[in-house]
Structures are given as C-alpha cells and as structure tokens.
Amino acid sequence: MKIAVVGATGEVGRMMTRVLQERNVRPDEISFFASARSAGEGVEFYGRKHRVKELTEEAMRERYDYLLFSAGAAVSRQYAPIAAEAGSVVIDNSSAFRMDPAIPLVVPEINGDLLKGYSSGIVANPNCSTIQMVLALYRVHERYGIRSIVVSTYQSVSGAGKNGMNELEDQMRGHIAPKKFVKQIHLNVVPQIGSLLENGFTDEEMKMVNETRKILRDPDISVWPTTVRVPVLYCHSESIFTETRKPFDLPGIEAALEAGEHVVFSRDMFTPLDAAGTDLTYVGRVRAFDDTRFLMWNVADNIRVGAATNAVRILLKHRELN
Ligand code: A2P
Ligand code: 11C
Known part of the structure; x- marks a missing residue:
C-alpha cells in the first residue's frame, strides 16, 4: 500500500499522520507533502524520519492507493483532480468538492456504503x-x-x-x-x-x-x-x-x-x-x-473526529469494502 499526506505540516495533516499510526495502518510507502516553505522539514512515522516534499502537479501524477489531503480548498482544487485522474483515491478534507453530486461526502458510520466499488477518485470529508x-x-x-x-x-x-x-x-x-x-x-x-x-x-x-x-x-x-x-x-x-x-x-x-x-x-x-x-x-x-x-x-x-480520524476511518472503510 502506498499513501501520502498532503498538508502534512498543518494541524490536521499532523493529526492524520498520528491517527494512521494509532490505527496501525502500515503502508509499504508513505510520502508527506506541503508547500515549498516547509520542504525538507522532518515528519516522524513509526519512529522513522521522513522529509517533507514540495507538492507539485508532477508528484500527483503518480498513483497512490490513498492520498489524504488537508491543505485548504484552493490546493485541493488544483491538485486533487490530477491525483484522481492518475487512479488514486483522494480523501479530501477541504470544502472544494463536498457538494459535487458526483462525489461522495462520507461519514463512514452513516454512509460508508458509498465507498463500495469506488475504485479511484475524490471522496470528500465533511466539515468538522x-x-x-x-x-x-x-x-x-x-x-x-x-x-x-x-x-x-x-x-x-x-x-x-x-x-x-x-x-x-x-x-x-x-x-x-x-x-x-x-x-x-x-x-x-x-x-x-x-x-x-x-x-x-x-x-x-x-x-x-x-x-x-x-x-x-x-x-x-x-x-x-x-x-x-x-x-x-x-x-x-x-x-x-x-x-x-x-x-x-x-x-x-x-x-x-x-x-x-x-x-x-x-x-x-x-x-x-x-x-x-x-x-x-x-x-x-x-x-x-x-x-x-x-x-x-x-x-x-474537531481535529480528530471532525477531520483526521474521519479521514482515516474513510480509508479503513474503503479498504474493508473493496
Ligand atoms: P506549509 O506548512 O508549508 O504552509 P493549517 O490548516 O494548519 O494552516 O495547515 C495547512 C497545511 O496546508 C500545511 O501543511 C501547509 O503547508 C499546507 N499548504 C498550504 N498551502 C499549500 C500549497 N500551496 N501547497 C502545498 N501545501 C500547502
Ligand atoms: C472552522 N469548520 O472551525 C471550520 C474549519 O470546510 O473544512 C473547516 C473548514 C472546512 O473554522
């Protein structure tokens, strides 16, 4: 399994990284993206230091099993469609796509069934x-x-x-x-x-x-x-x-x-x-x-239930149903 966190240096992105570990999600490969401002900073994941990379369109053309986005709506609007096009599942914490009728807006305990058969594309995480x-x-x-x-x-x-x-x-x-x-x-x-x-x-x-x-x-x-x-x-x-x-x-x-x-x-x-x-x-x-x-x-x-934990619950539910 290949995962990336986009907005990894923010409040929600850091919590996503933490909740992935709490829930024992062990990807074979993980990347952390943020703006050029924090490229090179370190993020720890299961005791190993990873370098934050600058988010680029090129990087989003690579396929990931799951991309957890939390870098604001403008960043999601620019990069999430590229990632979806590349065949990744994008779990997007921003408001950019929530009301798009083609995009599931998911709280797994309530409507996680929408994830069944959703092999790639954007899944929206609701507002906290x-x-x-x-x-x-x-x-x-x-x-x-x-x-x-x-x-x-x-x-x-x-x-x-x-x-x-x-x-x-x-x-x-x-x-x-x-x-x-x-x-x-x-x-x-x-x-x-x-x-x-x-x-x-x-x-x-x-x-x-x-x-x-x-x-x-x-x-x-x-x-x-x-x-x-x-x-x-x-x-x-x-x-x-x-x-x-x-x-x-x-x-x-x-x-x-x-x-x-x-x-x-x-x-x-x-x-x-x-x-x-x-x-x-x-x-x-x-x-x-x-x-x-x-x-x-x-x-x-709000950072856990209202954002990071819900995003990781979406990931886990998606894995369970597909
Ligand atoms: P950075 O720390 O480099 O600014 P928060 O909601 O807590 O403010 O966090 C926002 C997150 O989104 C941070 O990780 C921030 O990175 C990231 N971010 C903001 N703007 C961009 C951008 N243009 N490209 C990539 N990541 C961004
Ligand atoms: C707040 N609920 O407390 C907002 C933040 O659409 O994801 C989240 C904004 C959003 O300020």
Missing part, C-alpha cells in the same frame, strides 16, 4: 461542525425522522488551523490585531466563522445546512445554524434543537443517541477539555417539553 452533529443525530433521523434542526456552535480556534491557534496564543500575550478571525478572539466570542454570504448566513453555516442534507440523504431537513468562534484550543461544542416527524419519548431519544457508533450518551456534562484527544462524540443535557422537540449538547475533538 457537520460531522459531530450528524454522528450524534443519525439514529434519531432513522428512528423518528428529523424535520428541522436549530444549532448554535462554539467552535475552537484549531478549526482555523495552526494560524488560528497562534492568533489566540499571541493575543493572550499582548494586544495583537485580529487577522485570521474577524474580531479579537482572546476574552471574546465571535459570531462569524467564514465569510458572510448574500443571504446573511456565513459559508460555515451553509456547510452545515447542505452537508447535513447530503450525508443524511434527506433534502427536506431544515437546518438553522449560527456558527460561533470561542477562545478554546481544541473541540467544537454545539447546542442543538431538533424537531422530529414522529413523536418520541425521552428514553427513546436517549436510546437513539446512545446507538450512534462512536457516540457516547451521558448524563454527565462533557466539555472541550474532557473530549480533547479522543475519537468520540459526547452527547448530553437532553431536554424536552413535548414529544416532537428536544434540546441537547454535544462536544467532539
């Missing part, structure tokens, strides 16, 4: 805030049918990559003008992630709308998101209000949440500091006044 929400809710959708979701997110700065984390840490040391975030993030809460669109939502919010419908295979689910950046390093949290088509009782909802693969339902309260470094989505504080609407809280590590 979408992944943890659909992982928590997919069994509820199967059992009760989701009519609508109102969600407010509390997203950590690592969602914006290593520059986002640096910006919070720099602001903690002294006043530094916002760059990556639209307002100061230290000692603050910023209700805008991504860019504002004409409809008043942000692109991050529209990802939650469109990706949820695609992954749950139901274009009628109405999703109302507000995405908010908070001064937390790792883990996104979400307050989620869900309206179902069929009536439920609370034990039924709790059972549906608990039935989610890699989901932990708990009456204890989970916070980002509890979830960081794990591969689980934690759900709790389930409440309802009636039998078609409930509220809950969820937390997951």
Whole structure:
C-alpha cells in the first residue's frame, strides 16, 4: 500500500499522520507533502524520519492507493483532480468538492456504503461542525425522522488551523490585531466563522445546512445554524434543537443517541477539555417539553473526529469494502 499526506505540516495533516499510526495502518510507502516553505522539514512515522516534499502537479501524477489531503480548498482544487485522474483515491478534507453530486461526502458510520466499488477518485470529508452533529443525530433521523434542526456552535480556534491557534496564543500575550478571525478572539466570542454570504448566513453555516442534507440523504431537513468562534484550543461544542416527524419519548431519544457508533450518551456534562484527544462524540443535557422537540449538547475533538480520524476511518472503510 502506498499513501501520502498532503498538508502534512498543518494541524490536521499532523493529526492524520498520528491517527494512521494509532490505527496501525502500515503502508509499504508513505510520502508527506506541503508547500515549498516547509520542504525538507522532518515528519516522524513509526519512529522513522521522513522529509517533507514540495507538492507539485508532477508528484500527483503518480498513483497512490490513498492520498489524504488537508491543505485548504484552493490546493485541493488544483491538485486533487490530477491525483484522481492518475487512479488514486483522494480523501479530501477541504470544502472544494463536498457538494459535487458526483462525489461522495462520507461519514463512514452513516454512509460508508458509498465507498463500495469506488475504485479511484475524490471522496470528500465533511466539515468538522457537520460531522459531530450528524454522528450524534443519525439514529434519531432513522428512528423518528428529523424535520428541522436549530444549532448554535462554539467552535475552537484549531478549526482555523495552526494560524488560528497562534492568533489566540499571541493575543493572550499582548494586544495583537485580529487577522485570521474577524474580531479579537482572546476574552471574546465571535459570531462569524467564514465569510458572510448574500443571504446573511456565513459559508460555515451553509456547510452545515447542505452537508447535513447530503450525508443524511434527506433534502427536506431544515437546518438553522449560527456558527460561533470561542477562545478554546481544541473541540467544537454545539447546542442543538431538533424537531422530529414522529413523536418520541425521552428514553427513546436517549436510546437513539446512545446507538450512534462512536457516540457516547451521558448524563454527565462533557466539555472541550474532557473530549480533547479522543475519537468520540459526547452527547448530553437532553431536554424536552413535548414529544416532537428536544434540546441537547454535544462536544467532539474537531481535529480528530471532525477531520483526521474521519479521514482515516474513510480509508479503513474503503479498504474493508473493496
Ligand atoms: P506549509 O506548512 O508549508 O504552509 P493549517 O490548516 O494548519 O494552516 O495547515 C495547512 C497545511 O496546508 C500545511 O501543511 C501547509 O503547508 C499546507 N499548504 C498550504 N498551502 C499549500 C500549497 N500551496 N501547497 C502545498 N501545501 C500547502
Ligand atoms: C472552522 N469548520 O472551525 C471550520 C474549519 O470546510 O473544512 C473547516 C473548514 C472546512 O473554522
């Protein structure tokens, strides 16, 4: 097996490399790509040092069994189609291809079946805030049918990559003008992630709308998101209000949440500091006044569950099914 990580020096790329080892994926050959800025840097894989190579179109013309991309949408748009054309399976963490109807958008626990027979091409990894929400809710959708979701997110700065984390840490040391975030993030809460669109939502919010419908295979689910950046390093949290088509009782909802693969339902309260470094989505504080609407809280590590672990789970599921 021949694998490469593209964006290997970034937050998600480094975690992909780590999760591959945790899951005991042992390729015969592995390469690490990033921009020319970090070519020559070292990456350790099973105790051996590998040199980071500059990403080039030429390198993508070689066939890999799996290419794990996490270098942003512009890089994916330029290089992923070349790799797909060369017969590689590209697992792409960017937003570039997610809503392309020809491209599967995969959370393996929910729609991993789409990988069967997909011998080469791009597989899109959803946005982090979408992944943890659909992982928590997919069994509820199967059992009760989701009519609508109102969600407010509390997203950590690592969602914006290593520059986002640096910006919070720099602001903690002294006043530094916002760059990556639209307002100061230290000692603050910023209700805008991504860019504002004409409809008043942000692109991050529209990802939650469109990706949820695609992954749950139901274009009628109405999703109302507000995405908010908070001064937390790792883990996104979400307050989620869900309206179902069929009536439920609370034990039924709790059972549906608990039935989610890699989901932990708990009456204890989970916070980002509890979830960081794990591969689980934690759900709790389930409440309802009636039998078609409930509220809950969820937390997951955005770099792992929301990105690197989901990408490696796609790789493992693809190997299992093909
Ligand atoms: P580099 O470190 O050389 O800039 P993050 O999301 O944490 O900021 O990481 C982004 C990743 O994408 C890094 O590995 C970064 O490499 C890589 N990257 C950014 N731009 C390019 C590019 N034009 N070509 C290849 N890799 C890129
Ligand atoms: C954030 N969710 O927390 C974003 C980052 O489409 O993959 C991921 C953007 C994406 O800032």
